[in-house]
Amino acid sequence: xxxxxxxxxxxxxxxxxxxxxxFVFVTGxxxxxxxxxxxxxxxxxxxxxxxxxCVLPQPDWHTxxxxxxxxxxxxxFLVSAGVIDSMVNRYTVAKRPRERDVYSPGGKAGCRxxxxxxAYCNRIREAYGGIPIVIGGIEASLRRFAHYxxxxxxxxxxxxxxxxxxxxxxxxxxxAIVETAALLEREDFRExxxxxRGACFLSRQAPEGYELLPSYEEVAADKRAYARxxxxxxxxQDAFCGKPLAQAHADRYxxxxxxAFPLARQELDAVYDLPYCRTWHPMYDAQGGVxxxxxxxxxxxxxxxxxxxxxxxxxxxxxxxxxxxxxxxSILKEAERLTHLPDFKGYIHDIGGPTANFRRPACRxxxxxxxxxxxxxxxxxxxxxxxxxxxxxxxxxxxxxxxxGVKKVFIRSGLRYDYILLDKGSPFLQELLEHHVSGHLKVxxxxxxxxxxxxxxxxxxxxxxxxxxxxREINDRLGRKQYLLPYFISSHPGSDMTAAxxxxxxxxxxxQQPEQVQDFYPxxxxxxxxxxxxxxxxxxxxxxxxPNAPHEKAMQRAxxxxxxxxxxxxxxxxxxxxxxxxLIGYGGxxxxxxxxEAPRRxxxxxxxxxxxxxxxxKEKAHGKHEKTAGKHSSPRR
Numbered sequence: 001x002x003x004x005x006x007x008x009x010x011x012x013x014x015x016x017x018x019x020x021x022x023f024v025f026v027t028g029x030x031x032x033x034x035x036x037x038x039x040x041x042x043x044x045x046x047x048x049x050x051x052x053x054c055v056l057p058q059p060d061w062h063t064x065x066x067x068x069x070x071x072x073x074x075x076x077f078l079v080s081a082g083v084i085d086s087m088v089n090r091y092t093v094a095k096r097p098r099e100r101d102v103y104s105p106g107g108k109a110g111c112r113x114x115x116x117x118x119a120y121c122n123r124i125r126e127a128y129g130g131i132p133i134v135i136g137g138i139e140a141s142l143r144r145f146a147h148y149x150x151x152x153x154x155x156x157x158x159x160x161x162x163x164x165x166x167x168x169x170x171x172x173x174x175x176a177i178v179e180t181a182a183l184l185e186r187e188d189f190r191e192x193x194x195x196x197r198g199a200c201f202l203s204r205q206a207p208e209g210y211e212l213l214p215s216y217e218e219v220a221a222d223k224r225a226y227a228r229x230x231x232x233x234x235x236x237q238d239a240f241c242g243k244p245l246a247q248a249h250a251d252r253y254x255x256x257x258x259x260a261f262p263l264a265r266q267e268l269d270a271v272y273d274l275p276y277c278r279t280w281h282p283m284y285d286a287q288g289g290v291x292x293x294x295x296x297x298x299x300x301x302x303x304x305x306x307x308x309x310x311x312x313x314x315x316x317x318x319x320x321x322x323x324x325x326x327x328x329x330s331i332l333k334e335a336e337r338l339t340h341l342p343d344f345k346g347y348i349h350d351i352g353g354p355t356a357n358f359r360r361p362a363c364r365x366x367x368x369x370x371x372x373x374x375x376x377x378x379x380x381x382x383x384x385x386x387x388x389x390x391x392x393x394x395x396x397x398x399x400x401x402x403x404x405g406v407k408k409v410f411i412r413s414g415l416r417y418d419y420i421l422l423d424k425g426s427p428f429l430q431e432l433l434e435h436h437v438s439g440h441l442k443v444x445x446x447x448x449x450x451x452x453x454x455x456x457x458x459x460x461x462x463x464x465x466x467x468x469x470x471x472r473e474i475n476d477r478l479g480r481k482q483y484l485l486p487y488f489i490s491s492h493p494g495s496d497m498t499a500a501x502x503x504x505x506x507x508x509x510x511x512q513q514p515e516q517v518q519d520f521y522p523x524x525x526x527x528x529x530x531x532x533x534x535x536x537x538x539x540x541x542x543x544x545x546x547p548n549a550p551h552e553k554a555m556q557r558a559x560x561x562x563x564x565x566x567x568x569x570x571x572x573x574x575x576x577x578x579x580x581x582x583l584i585g586y587g588g589x590x591x592x593x594x595x596x597e598a599p600r601r602x603x604x605x606x607x608x609x610x611x612x613x614x615x616x617x618k619e620k621a622h623g624k625h626e627k628t629a630g631k632h633s634s635p636r637r
Contacts, residue, residue: 004277005031005033005055005277005281005282006033006043006047006053006054006055007021007054007055007070008031008054008055008056008057008281008283009069009283010069010070013054013070016052018052019071020052020070020071020072020073020074021052021053021054021070021073021074022046022051022052022053022073022074022075022181023046023051023052023053023054023073023074023075023076023077023078023181024053024054024055024056024067024069024070024073024077024078025039025042025043025053025054025055025056025077025078025079025080026056026059026067026077026078026079026080026120026124027039027055027056027057027058027079027080027081027082027137028058028080028081028082028086028089028103028111028112028116028120029057029058029082029083029103029104029112029290029292030057030058030103030104030105030111030280030281030284030290031055031057031280031281031283031284032279032280032281032290032292032293033276033277033278033279033280033281034276034277034278034279034293034296034297035271035272035274035276035278035301036296036299036301037083038080038083038136038137038173039055039057039080039082040276041174041271041274042078042136042173042174042177043055044274044275044276045174045177045178045271045274046177046178046181047274048274049178049181051075051181052074054069054070054073056069056070057281058104058111058112059120059123061112061113061116061119061120061123063123064123064124064126064127066123067120067123067124067126067127067128068127068128072128072131073131075132075181075184075185076131076132076133076134076166076184077121077124077128077131077132077133077134078134078135078136078177079117079120079121079124079133079134079135079136079140079163079165080117080135080136080137080139080140081112081115081116081117081120081137081138081139081140082103082112082116082137082139083103083137083138083292084103084138084139085138085139085142085523085524086112086113086114086115086116086117086139087114087115087149087150087151088521088523089101089103089112090109090110090112090114091151093519093520093521094519094550095151097109097110100291102290102291102292102295103290103292104290105280105283105284105287105288105289105290106284106287106288106289106291107288107291108287114151115139115162116139117135117137117139117140117143117159117163117165118159118162118163121133121135121163121164121165122163122164125164132166132167132184132189133163133164133165133166133167134165134166134167134168134169134177134180134184135159135160135163135165135167135168135169136168136169136170136173136177138314138318139159140159140163140168140169140170141168141169141170141171141317141318141525142314142317142318142523142524142525143156143158143159143524143525144158144159144160144168144170144200144254144256145158145213145229145233145245145247145254145256146158146215146216146219146220146229146247146249146254147524147525148226148522148524148529148530148532148533149524150521150522150523150529150532154220155216155219155220155226155533157216157249158200158216158247158249158254160200160201160202160254161202161249161252161254166190166201167180167193167196167199167200167201168199168200168201169198169199169200170198170199170200170256170259170318171198171237171259171260171318171319171320172198172260172262172263172304172318172319172320173198173260174263174267174271175197175198175260175261175263175267176196176197176198176199176260179196179197180196180199183196193255193257194207194244194255194257195257196257197239197257197258197259197260197261198257198258198259198260199256199257200254200255200256200257201255201257202252202253202254202255203246203252203253203255204251204252204253205253206246206248206253206255207244207246207255209244210243210244210245210246210253210255211232211236211243211244211245211246212245212246212247212248213229213232213233213245213246213247214226214228214229214247215247215248215249216247216248216249216250216254217248217249217250223533223534223535223536224534224536224541226530226533226534227530227534227536227538227541228538229247230527230530230538231530231538231539232245233245233256233317234316234317234527234538235373235374236256237259237316237317237320237321238259238320238321238322238370238371238373239258239259239260239261239262239320239322239370240261240322240368240369240370241369241370241371241373242258242259242370243258244256244257244258259320262304262305262320262322262323262324263304263324264324265324265325265326265327266327268304268324268325268326268330269326269327269329269330272301272326272330272334273330273333278297278341279293279297280293295349296349296350297341297349298338298341298344298347298348298349299348299349299350299351299352299412300331300334300335300338300348300350300351300352301326301352301353302325302326302331302351302352302353302356302359302396303323303324303325303326303352303353303354303355303356303358303359304319304323304324304325304353304354305319305320305321305322305323305324305354305358306319306321306323306354306355306358307321307322307323307358307361307362307366307371307376307377307378308354308355308358308377308378308416308457309321309376309377309378309379309457310446310456310457310458311455311456311457311526311527311528311531312446312456312489312492312520312526312527312528312529313526314523314524314525314526315354317525317526318525319354321362321366321371321377322361322366322367322370322371323355323358323359323360323361323362325353325359325360325392328392328395328396328399331351331396331400332396332399332400332403335348335351335400335403335406335409336403339403339404339405339406344405345407346405346406346407346408347406347407347408347409347410348400348406348408348409348410349410349412350410350411350412350413351396351397351400351409351411351413352411352412352413352414353413354413354414355413355414355415355416355419356393356411356413356414356415357390357393357415357416357419357420357428358416358419359392359393360387360389360392362377362383362385362386362387363377363383363385363386363387364385364387365385376457378416378418378419378459379457379458379459380454382418382422386422388419388420388422388423388426389423389426390420390423390426390428391426393428394426394427394428394431397409397411397431397435397436398431401435401436408435408436408438409435409436410436410437410438411432411436411437412442414442414444415432415441415442415443417443417463417464417467418459418463418467420467421463421466421467421470429470429471429474430474433471433474433475433478433480433482434474434478434480437482439481439482439483440482440483440484440485441471441482441483441484441485442485442486442487443464443467443484443485443486443487444486444487445458445461445464445486445487445488446458446487446488446489446492447488447489447492447495447499447503448461448502448503448506449494449495449498449499449502449503451494451499452492452494452495452499454494455492455493455494455528455531455537455544456489456492456494456528457527461506464486468484471484486512486514487518488503488514488517488518488560489518489519489520490503490517490518490519490520490553490556490557490559490560491519491520491547491552491553491556491557492520492528493520493528493531493532493544493545493546493547494531494544494545495545495547495556496545496547497552497555497556497574497577497578498578500555500556500559500560500574500578501559501574501575501578501580501583503559503560504559504560504562504571504591505583505589505591507560507562508562508589508591513561513563514560514561517557517560517561519553519557520532527539531544531546532546532548554570555570555571555573555574555577556574558570558571558574559571559574559591562591562592568592568593569595571591571592572584572592572595575591575592
């Protein structure tokens with residue numbers, strides 16, 4: 001096979017000598033043939049098995065015409081909304097349209113519809129009636145059961161009902177899509193659906209042996225039923241010890257088969273060794289390409305799965321808890337390939353995955369018997385069977401940074417600092433800070449309040465502080481000025497105003513000024529979203545405080561950036577709501593000055609005069625810059 005793009009136009013298909021493809025792969029993203037994009041992986045996997053596949057990227061969904069571009073495919077359509085859920089892609093957590101879509105040519109917004117999977121399937125049905133349709137990707141995977149939809153603030157049916165598709169593939173789909181293709185060769189393919197791992201389908205009756213969940217009607221009417229149903233779904237996503245599930249929707253059942261097994265190392269290596277072009281389709285050159293590629297072009301995906309089980313993350317529901325990873329040989333082969341790309345400057349931006357320092361299952365049992373039901377590997381305390389080990393990752397990093405043409409190898413994927421601390425005596429942290437960090441190391445403590453951290457499934461703040469001390473000690477020995485860049489989430493379930501103020505005080509005491517703050521975004525498939533909707537922790541059925549009023553969320557967000565002058569009114573409101581007026585004033589612990597007053601004595605200001613002076617200088621410099629920019633740019637306008 002040559003490194004050619006798969007046909008994306010009728011002319012390209014005819015140039016292959018095809019009358020029609022076996023499959024048309026419809027995607028909400030622009031066509032980028034790079035292994036960081038699910039469309040590229042799945043189409044290349046099918047191609048490697050001898051199937052003819054055409055790619056239909058970002059079709060015009062207003063009519064059915066674009067969906068007939070290649071004629072009627074022999075076996076059917078494969079549909080994905082893209083790398084990100086189409087609603088998350090298009091709207092901010094405040095439900096405002098985003099101005100940019102990095103997965104579209106030129107970063108242009110609006111190139112895909114809301115609920116893209118449903119919209120595309122409806123147009124395919126309009127064009128070709130009963131032709132087989134298979135849906136997958138993150139949007140379909142996380143919406144496979146009745147689910148809470150943040151944008152409608154209501155429970156929606158399984159996406160299989162609203163899309164009218166025949167099969168839904170959830171999780172990582174390489175093996176499942178090949179098995180599905182073989183099944184679709186049969187006229188009676190529906191009879192084989194119960195045996196297809198990693199698939200969901202609709203049935204008039206619940207198949208024998210499938211565990212019955214509370215119905216769509218029940219979970220839509222009763223939040224306690226929703227929480228119970230979600231916990232059963234969450235616990236069943238294990239290829240080794242999971243169970244097939246069925247959920248009634250009126251007179252039909254959504255049936256989920258057992259999850260697909262994680263790919264073995266040799267299988268994963270083979271996937272990443274396929275002949276990707278590693279760039280966007282030439283049709284986008286005139287628009288400047290596809291911005292999302294720039295983030296991953298010189299990065300290497302090394303692992304899948306995560307046993308960290310953070311409550312706000314959908315990885316457990318999508319990729320699963322069992323970690324699989326590529327071999328040293330495979331990773332080095334890809335790294336060497338990167339050095340020959342024409343615009344490679346010597347820097348590999350990342351060797352990672354969902355959690356970069358997880359390279360194997362958490363314990364020996366997990367690899368053959370699955371993850372323990374109802375228990376987590378790292379929370380609330382690390383399991384005694386956990387095997388923390390960075391030996392293989394260190395070997396990969398050492399070999400990669402020694403490759404000819406490589407100046408530096410970074411790790412930009414997430415790292416579990418609690419797992420690093422458990423690997424006592426390992427030189428990993430020393431080498432990480434010495435060779436694989438550029439000024440800042442990104443880590444994610446997420447919060448400081450014990451109750452919020454417990455609901456998040458994150459370790460206590462003392463663990464992060466211990467990690468921070470270790471980093472300072474190592475940087476001091478190295479003579480490096482490198483800093484931790486911690487990420488925090490505002491307005492997570494459990495975070496009342498008292499907890500939000502505690503986080504602001506921590507930022508004050510540690511002299512941190514986060515430039516960006518992540519508001520909790522309720523997306524399908526996470527424990528935290530279940531808490532957000534139901535007000536219950538589904539693991540205990542205890543009540544959880546949920547900050548869902550827009551003004552309260554704005555106050556919590558402002559507290560994390562209390563140094564910004566434009567946030568001061570909201571911060572004062574938040575402090576009064578929390579009964580913490582003591583933090584308004586000029587004392588050493590105060591967050592903001594009183595309304596309409598300026599600091600009076602240098603000793604009282606505790607930095608307010610210095611901050612105000614810096615702000616004034618920045619504003620003055622910004623105004624000067626804008627005037628200069630306007631002067632220089634006006635002739636070109």
